[in-house]
Amino acid sequence: MEPRKMGWGRFWFLGGLVLGLLAFLGAMALLPQGERSRSPAASGWTTPAPAPTPAGGPASVPVLTPPGAEPPAYRITPPVRPGRILHWAFRRRFFDPSAPDPANGREIHGTLTLEVGASGGPVRFHGRFVLDDGRPYAEIWRTPDQGWELRLLDPGGPRCHREPSSPEEIEWTFPLFVDPGQLAAAGWRPVQGETPAVELPVTRGPKGVTVERVIGEGTLRYWEWAQSGADGTVERAWMAVGPEGQVRAVIQEVRDREGRRRIYDERAYGALWIARPDPLWEPILRPSGTMTTECGGKEGTP
Numbered sequence: 001m002e003p004r005k006m007g008w009g010r011f012w013f014l015g016g017l018v019l020g021l022l023a024f025l026g027a028m029a030l031l032p033q034g035e036r037s038r039s040p041a042a043s044g045w046t047t048p049a050p051a052p053t054p055a056g057g058p059a060s061v062p063v064l065t066p067p068g069a070e071p072p073a074y075r076i077t078p079p080v081r082p083g084r085i086l087h088w089a090f091r092r093r094f095f096d097p098s099a100p101d102p103a104n105g106r107e108i109h110g111t112l113t114l115e116v117g118a119s120g121g122p123v124r125f126h127g128r129f130v131l132d133d134g135r136p137y138a139e140i141w142r143t144p145d146q147g148w149e150l151r152l153l154d155p156g157g158p159r160c161h162r163e164p165s166s167p168e169e170i171e172w173t174f175p176l177f178v179d180p181g182q183l184a185a186a187g188w189r190p191v192q193g194e195t196p197a198v199e200l201p202v203t204r205g206p207k208g209v210t211v212e213r214v215i216g217e218g219t220l221r222y223w224e225w226a227q228s229g230a231d232g233t234v235e236r237a238w239m240a241v242g243p244e245g246q247v248r249a250v251i252q253e254v255r256d257r258e259g260r261r262r263i264y265d266e267r268a269y270g271a272l273w274i275a276r277p278d279p280l281w282e283p284i285l286r287p288s289g290t291m292t293t294e295c296g297g298k299e300g301t302p
Contacts, residue, residue, distance in 0.1 A: 205273060
């Protein structure tokens with residue numbers, strides 16, 4: 001099956017700030033054109049203490065639609081057949097002193113499930129995220145014509161936000177896959193020597209489901225990218241690419257002219273499960289009771 005190319009001007013991942021929950025992705029850019037981004041981590045690094053959250057400041061949570069992004073040619077859709085369920089795990093840790101996010105300096109764990117329709121495009125996406133202490137952090141639910149984001153740790157309690165959606169925008173919910181043959185043209189280079197050590201999450205699903213295929217397990221190939229700013233700052237990124245082009249991890253950092261790390265983001269993705277539709281997936285694809293309650297009463301709610 002010939003993978004469809006997905007262009008983009010910024011390298012967004014499932015998250016917000018960029019969790020983007022990234023943006024996936026949150027708000028993350030990995031382009032050599034000077035746009036900033038952030039992402040996953042190297043051996044021996046420690047996560048700085050979280051920055052204080054401004055009183056009343058909104059939490060930055062995952063958004064699935066990169067605003068006005070024009071994707072790079074190296075991103076492709078996963079090699080999956082129509083009419084399948086895609087399921088994978090997510091882990092993120094980030095630090096940004098300017099980010100008023102309750103997860104700043106913490107670790108976020110997520111479970112992502114995507115239903116692919118008969119045409120090969122996404123028809124339903126559901127992502128749920130918790131902090132490393134078990135507290136629910138955020139939930140995202142999307143179809144081609146509606147999208148909802150539930151922010152559970154915003155000041156003042158859970159808040160439900162309606163997100164724009166369309167058949168084109170929901171394409172961004174596909175798990176990250178790249179064409180390694182096009183990375184060099186975008187400024188990425190194979191890592192020479194020691195590679196970053198990344199803790200990869202383990203994908204787990206509902207008991208009893210039959211997994212047709214698993215992608216991503218096996219040898220990883222590491223790529224790196226760097227850019228220096230006129231003010232002396234240096235932005236670096238590392239990407240771990242598994243079999244068939246699945247992105248298993250992304251690490252990004254920004255250091256000032258003195259070499260001090262100012263922004264740090266590490267995110268990693270579990271191996272991709274591919275399964276046929278099964279009633280056992282329905283409870284996972286449906287919005288949670290909390291989302292239904294918090295988003296209830298609004299036009300187009302789940």
